[in-house]
Amino acid sequence: MNVGELVAIDVHTHCEVGRDGHGSLSPELLGASAAYFGSGGPRQPTVDETAAYYRERRMAAVIFTVDAEHATGHRRIPNEEVADACATHDDVLIPFASIDPHRGRAGVREARRLVRDHGVRGFKFHPSLQGFAPDDRMAYPLYEAIEELGVPALFHTGQTGIGAGVPGGGGVRLRYSNPMLVDDVAVDFPGLTIILAHPSFPWQDEALAVATHKPLVHIDLSGWSPKYFPPQLVRYANTLLKDKVMFGSDYPVLTPDRWLADFAALDIKPDVRPRILKDNAARLLGLTDDGAR
Template identity: 65%
Template structure:
């Protein structure tokens, strides 16, 4: 990956379609609900990009991307997409892709062993957690064996925070409980794992100020600005991005729910200082990921 040739690094892209084999049963209804929430037709059956499609899209735009699946099979019943398959395709597209993985922390010691193997044998650079989809509080000690493995391997963690489009508008929210994704739960994790980088994903509605508080207080906590069009960013997020957290804010789109084309176009129109824009779009990620 030639970082100097890239215009940006997107730290939040999803491997939504299976690399091998058909979609899981029930997945179409879930994706249709996501498409309605984000006003994005990509969620219709057969229209989501594969990992290889994603690589081609990002390469055309000269944008690097962090890509990951989400292991939520215990809570949702949807079969997870294999971390190894996503990492292998990312390795074939290493000029543009950085592989993260996802492991349900309820897998305990087995999950910790998997994390070590993925870092050592597959070049995985970080791990994605979605507390609402995975049904756990991030500061639950149940998750600590997995965090210990990740921290010891020198990898990054990325946690969904705030409200989610997953299950939005569906009966009972598809069983998704928003309480798990309050970013304040990550404050404990940042204390207990002070050398493990933690990315709080998304503007953390309705807990935006909690997220900003944790990120300003804990040196190892960052914020990615994915999942929302920048034109909807709350003023306090823009204020901190321009000042106290200018070295800790990261560009993320939430592909394919939101495309980088849309995100970057709207980002051009908000009041981010000229000297801060390159930090958010590329430089901060380059430093954090040691690229």
Template identity: 65%
Template sequence: MDVEELVAIDVHTHVLASVDGHRSGAGTDALAGTFGAIPELTVPELAEHYQQRSMAAVIFTVDAFTRTGEGPRVSNEEIAEQAARFPDTLIPFASVDPGRGAEAVRTARRLISDHGVRGFKFHPSDQAFYPNDASAYPLYEVIADAGLPALFHSGQTGLGAGQRAGGGIRLKYSNPMHLDDVAVDFPDMPIVIAHPSVPWQDEALAVAAHKPQVYIDLSGWSPKYFPPQLVAQAGSLLKHKVLFGSDFPAISPDRWLRDFEDLPIKDEVRPLILKENAARLFGLIR
């Protein structure tokens, strides 16, 4: 991956369709109340989208078997295998539900050794677990031993918003303060707190400022809606700890970047957020 030629690295994008023609359907329906109609793209379609923009992207699915009784919308194996066709553009992450217990540990090891995944995505509210629950620690040990990052959804979610009982989603699991324990117990595992962490933005900022291996991605919200304290610290105290993420296809990178231009952030900080911090996190540059 030629970082010099990239405009940006989007650290948060979703694969919602399989190359075999299967589309997630219910998954996008659960988000429609917040984001409207969402295109369901395959890995090759995502690659084309980002190649046209001279960008790279982290891609993943979500395995929420414990809560839903169903596996991920698109398999981790497919995502990794398809991403290998586009090494100049795509960085494959995996998603394994911690509620699967010992099976989750075995699966994570296999995805790392056999499929070359580059990190793991967790969605505590969708997966119905507290990130600092000790039952998840054997899974984190596998990730930490491999030197890979773990990305955690935080704060409010569009999943189930406006539905009866919020679609069964419990927001309490996604308070980023739970990740402070994980950062202490796994000091060498990079942790990315995904999204502006409404209503716990100050907690996310505190954890990222205090723990050297903790980052924040800016996905899931248009920058014009970012809390002011997030904007202030992204451009100063946390300028090396904040990452561009769109949450595509829920939010397009084009719209995100347009709104980002209007934020009061110094010109010299913008490249850090858009690609350099992520490039260092993923070992693409030093």
């Protein structure tokens, strides 16, 4: 990976379809997300298609699936499959994994194996979809392993399009994605690098408070067009959090093309813009021009 030649690093993209065509979520939940974002349907790109898409744009991308098997009963996509596919595209793709905390000790063993044997560079949690509060002690052994492995944990925060409009929201409980619940994680695991995903509606101020107070808590800007960012998020991104805020799209539900076009019109200081688009992510992920950490 030649970081110097990259236009940007997208820290939030999804692979939600396996080699066999199996999706990580039910068609009902994926369809609700597509309708929420107006993305034209539930079809999800493969890892190979995502790599080609980002390579064409001279961007790198963090990519992951979501393991919500306990709460949804829907079989997950194997993390090994995603990571091994990324290994063939290591010029543009950075693999994260997703482990449902309900997997207990088996999940802890899997996390260690994925980093050691499959090159995984971080872990994605979606508390609302996975059906757990981030400060639930059930998840602490997994956080402890991730902290020891020295890789980041990325938490979905705020509202989600998954289940939107489905009766009962498809069983998705929004309260689990309040960033204040992640504050406890940051306290109890002070060496764990944390990324709060998305503008955290309706808890934007809470996310800003946690990120300014806890040294290793960062924010990605995925899932929203920048033209809809709350004013306080833009203000903090330009000042106190200029080294802790990162570009993310939420591809494929929001494309980097759309995100970057709207970001160009945002009132961001010239010296802050490259930090958000690439520099902060490169530093957090420990990327060098040969892709090593």
